[in-house]
Amino acid sequence: MITSKTLALDVLHNFVPLNALSAQRLKDVVSGCYVESLPPESIICRYGECDDKTVFLLSGTVALIDHHGQQTLLNAIQPAANYALVDSRPRQFTIKSHTPINILTVNQQRLHDALVWEQSLSSLAKALFANLPPSMDKEWVLHLLQSHIFYRLPPMNILELLNALIEVPVKKGQKVISMGDKADCCYFIKSGRAEVKQLDHNEVLTVAYLGTGGFFGEEGLLKNAPRNADVVMLEDGLLMRLEQKDFDRLLRAPSVQSMSFSLAQAVVNSQEAVWLDIRLLEEYQLIHLKGAMHLSLADIRLKARQLPLNKHYIVCCDNGQRSAAAAFLLGIQGYNASVLAGGLWSLSATERAQYLEAA
Structure with missing residues (x-):
């Protein structure tokens, strides 16, 4: 092989x-x-x-x-x-x-999604350009539309999102977001390059470099948690800021697909999908769905590439909230991910007895 x-x-x-x-x-x-x-x-x-x-x-x-x-x-x-x-x-x-x-x-499904998006991109771009301000950089918009973050969005959401973006000029060396700060927006890079740094065992490490079409800051919005990274500009540039209310309304909700437990288990039984438990390791070890893989939400950004891309993942946690964040983060990295609606708490006593196990 x-x-x-x-x-x-x-x-x-x-x-x-x-x-x-x-x-x-x-x-x-x-x-x-x-x-x-x-x-x-x-x-x-x-x-x-x-x-x-x-x-x-x-x-x-x-x-x-x-x-x-x-x-x-x-x-x-x-x-x-x-x-x-x-x-x-x-x-x-x-x-x-x-x-x-x-x-x-x-x-x-991955191939189907790519074909639908590829074949509709030209028409979508023409419709968007007809309704966007003349000042909007069309080349940058096309570059942005190539991102997995837009795959599941209705065209009207994309238009509203582009109109909601706020230009933010930045300078070389400027720290755009800082670890520990409250997360209230995310950014798309229109021009310039940025460095992403995170704290790992009391050491600050560079984990990514981002350029035109890249985005950052969405993780804190998804988790309702403080920023977990510093993002510093490596050169002068222009960012486009999306406020949290617009992110939640236009980007997060339509991007996440949920499934009932009965449907999800049937899909898993048919080997068309696998369970992915994104709770803490200690929670997973206490009890989890039989056959579930484990990757904690905190590690999704850095370790998702360990997961095969050619699988459909049904993400689960206790009540579905963390799963929605994880599915979104997986989706923007190109994974096909759905959410168990209501999480493990939604299982009946009979289902819990039949499908849950301890590590």
Whole structure:
């Protein structure tokens, strides 16, 4: 097995519908995915399944077997192999390798979201530009729209958000936010570069550098907590400030999707999603959902990249509030994350007895 980093993106542009994506969005889609090498007779999918995988054949030959047992061979050099392998749901064929093969597997919903956004971006941009002040930098707006933070927002919310932004000129060396300060807004970088520093075991460390199109300050708003970082400008620039009331109304609420426990557990049972518990480790160890992964809310920003990108995460905590913050932070990093509505407290006594366990 080799990682997707070893595969040139221009090779992927030979496949439909990957060829409809910009280089950056294609990179987002395959990030965290993998190319898998399989021997003959390996099962890729089975007839009747409703999985969340979109599979592309890179090399070798596969057998497509219908429900009557009739078999058709497909080689990677054939024109039909330029498309995803029989991508309808439920699966219309059992597909297995006939020879040694290489396949690329991507998350179907992630690809769908990218295609919807890519194909609507031009129309959305035209509509936005028609309603924005002439002074608004169109190139910067287009750059901003590429961010995962906007993927789930209705167009009207995006327009209102852009109109709500307040210009803030900044100078090199200026500290924009400080650790411990009250969080009352967040910032988008229109020009200039910034350095993000956090305290780690009594040592101040640089954790990120941000440039045009970047944003910061949202974490304190999500957690209703003091700032956990210093952000210092590395050069003169221009920031766009979004006040907390506008952030909550336009950005946070529409970006987070919630699910009832019964629906969420059904999705987990079907292996289309996994539980992600974001409470403190001590809370998780006391009791948690069976099979749940753990990554505390405090570590989401720095350690989320340890999570595979090609999974759907249903985030849970005690009452759902911390989960909403975690799902938002995961979403802006490109993850598909939903929230367990009401958290673990929403489970009935029967559900708690059946689905919860101690570490």
